[in-house]
Amino acid sequence: MEQVNLYVGAQIRRYRKNRQMTLQQLADRIHKSRASVSKYETGEVSLDIVTLTEIARVLEVQPGQLVDLPVQEEEGARLPSANSGISPFFQARRLYFYFYDGRYKRLKDGIIDIRETKEAGSYEADLSVSAVNPSGRSSKLYYTGKVIYSDMLIRFSFVNRYNPLEEDLLYIFNPLELRDSTDGLLCGISSADLMPCAFKCLVTLHPQEHTEEFKKRLLITRRELQQWQKLNMLMVDNIG
Incomplete structure (x- = not known):
């Protein structure tokens, strides 16, 4: 769950910055405190579906764009080392x-x-x-x-x-x-x-x-x- 929170938080921060929106501006639009939004972005607090949907609406993205966490590769299918010869x-x-x-x-x-x-x-x-x-x-x-x-x-x-x-x-x-x-x-x-x-x-x-x-x-x-x-x-x- 921690990995999901960190990923979703990073996505919120990325889309917020892309729209040149401050933490306070986003907090005001979703009727939350600036501290709460900051914790969403750092992954300290898990988002409920209602808040996630509201954030997506304000950032003008689909909720799925905030939670599209890449599927974990199976064991043995991780990125190669520098000496593996595989890109x-x-x-x-x-x-x-x-x-x-x-x-x-x-x-x-x-x-x-x-x-x-x-x-x-x-x-x-x-x-x-x-x-x-x-x-x-x-x-x-x-x-x-x-x-x-x-x-x-x-x-x-x-x-x-x-x-x-x-x-x-x-x-x-x-x-x-x-x-x-x-x-x-x-x-x-x-x-x-x-x-x-x-x-x-x-x-x-x-x-x-x-x-x-x-x-x-x-x-x-x-x-x-x-x-x-x-x-x-x-x-x-x-x-x-």
């Missing part, structure tokens, strides 16, 4: 996904859940991405697809569950060393303007806070733009 991103069955959408000037995040199929060595994945509509309300987009692993790259091919015409490809580097994040590229057809698009993204082993410093890591740098222009790879109009 931690190959081993992981849950990854966290981030990109900055310059069209709406918002950092977006998602969760990738990976599972092995009945066919040995074959993998499938589900992707849920947080989205914000023009009114500022939060919603989720759901995709499902397949995963292909190689020594250098991991390739995800996703299809929108509710719109099979919307497909996305996600490529991430597959580093052997033990580190928490790796670079990637998300590409597909934008449903907003029906144009090809590509986003620089980060995929991590653990949830990240939406800080300004973290957002900078998601922006395309001028050096990257110069390299791509030499190869006539992309046209970019949103540069960090």
Whole structure:
């Protein structure tokens, strides 16, 4: 139970900070004391379902986004050591996904859940991405697809569950060393303007806070733009 409390508390804190909301502001919105909310976030106090639902409403997320604790791996399936020769991103069955959408000037995040199929060595994945509509309300987009692993790259091919015409490809580097994040590229057809698009993204082993410093890591740098222009790879109009 302690692990659940710590995880839920960390999720509340992450979403609160993403909305630039103080502890006192959240406490006022749910009619609790600042001290109580602080204890929720540190995991000292277990949340009842009514309070959890109210916090989710104020933070404009689904209650499930606060309690989606990763399933514990079976004994022997933990992340490899630095000397194992197996990438931690190959081993992981849950990854966290981030990109900055310059069209709406918002950092977006998602969760990738990976599972092995009945066919040995074959993998499938589900992707849920947080989205914000023009009114500022939060919603989720759901995709499902397949995963292909190689020594250098991991390739995800996703299809929108509710719109099979919307497909996305996600490529991430597959580093052997033990580190928490790796670079990637998300590409597909934008449903907003029906144009090809590509986003620089980060995929991590653990949830990240939406800080300004973290957002900078998601922006395309001028050096990257110069390299791509030499190869006539992309046209970019949103540069960090």
